[in-house]
Amino acid sequence: xxxxxxxxxxxxxxxxxxxxxxxxxxxxxxxxxxxxxxxxxxxxxxxxxxxxxxxxxxxxxxxxxxxxxxxxxxxxxxxxxxxxxxxxxxxxxxxxxxxxxxxxxxxxxxxxxxxxxxxxxxxxxxxxxxxxxxxxxxxxxxxxxxxxxxxxxxxxxxxxxxxxxxxxxxxxxxxxxxxxxxxxxxxxxxxxxxxxxxxxxxxxxxxxxxxxxxxxxxxxxxxxxxxxxxxxxxxxxxxxxxxxxxxxxxxxxxxxxx
Ligand code: T3D
Numbered sequence: 001x002x003x004x005x006x007x008x009x010x011x012x013x014x015x016x017x018x019x020x021x022x023x024x025x026x027x028x029x030x031x032x033x034x035x036x037x038x039x040x041x042x043x044x045x046x047x048x049x050x051x052x053x054x055x056x057x058x059x060x061x062x063x064x065x066x067x068x069x070x071x072x073x074x075x076x077x078x079x080x081x082x083x084x085x086x087x088x089x090x091x092x093x094x095x096x097x098x099x100x101x102x103x104x105x106x107x108x109x110x111x112x113x114x115x116x117x118x119x120x121x122x123x124x125x126x127x128x129x130x131x132x133x134x135x136x137x138x139x140x141x142x143x144x145x146x147x148x149x150x151x152x153x154x155x156x157x158x159x160x161x162x163x164x165x166x167x168x169x170x171x172x173x174x175x176x177x178x179x180x181x182x183x184x185x186x187x188x189x190x191x192x193x194x195x196x197x198x199x200x201x202x203x204x205x206x207x208x209x210x211x212x213x214x215x216x217x218x219x220x221x222x223x224x225x226x227x228x229x230x231x232x233x234x235x236x237x238x239x240x241x242x243x244x245x246x247x248x249x250x251x252x253x254x255x256x257x258x
Pocket of ligand 1: 021061064065074103105107127129132133138
């Protein structure tokens with residue numbers, strides 16, 4: 001099976017599962033991942049996702065053996081599979097934690113960067129490998145990178161395709177945190193448990209606001225914040241959060257929209 005899905009109370013763990021190919025992406029894997037995202041979104045009890053890779057790598061990007069023999073310029077899989085997948089991941093109304101357990105290369109690096117919170121094992125690396133094979137960063141790479149690390153670093157990473165160690169990625173703001181290799185999954189599960197107990201609808205609105213902030217001017221963003229805050233403030237979790245604060249107890253969020 002190209003991915004494994006495990007269900008835990010409040011969240012799911014998705015593991016890219018082609019370790020012999022460093023979890024390189026195939027059409028089958030992209031379809032399975034897309035279906036797993038749909039299933040998570042449709043399940044009210046699933047309030048967070050963790051994405052990781054089996055074996056020593058997170059994901060080595062497009063499986064290059066699978067594109068041998070394709071017509072030059074045929075990017076059907078990008079249009080039909082990978083772009084919709086990245087959009088779906090971004091729009092998912094629940095937080096996605098990416099636990100980068102090893103090398104994340106090409107589309108694999110950008111799959112990680114499309115997640116909401118990226119944790120990386122100290123031994124992990126991020127490689128915009130595309131230039132090595134005459135391609136440009138896809139799966140959102142040219143969008144995520146300059147926004148995360150600035151244009152100077154984005155250009156060099158895209159052109160030189162040098163591996164960025166996890167510690168540098170964290171220093172540059174490309175990812176959230178580096179953890180010791182043997183602590184990665186414990187930390188990822190810990191984050192997922194925390195997020196699964198959070199005000200899920202509010203977090204979905206946070207995702208929408210931050211994504212829109214990348215292109216909005218301040219006027220538009222203030223208008224959007226107004227609209228999203230109206231929705232957040234009408235949610236039962238907002239009422240519960242205020243009640244819990246006043247009663248000096250932990251909030252018991254349901255994650256529900258209404
Ligand atoms: O048209 C389009 O497809 C557009 C879409 C593009 C999206 C993309 O993602 S393009 C970028 C594709 N990915 C790459 O170019 C990365 C290729 N891999 C590497 O550069 C290296 O493998 C790594 C830096 C990721 C890791 O290096 P290392 O030394 O740790 O491992 P390795 O020995 O190179 O790889 C181990 C095995 O995995 C090896 O197989 P073998 O020799 O043991 O049978 C290797 O061939 C295989 N492997 C690694 N990456 C891929 C792969 N097999 C198929 N596709 C891969 N991407």
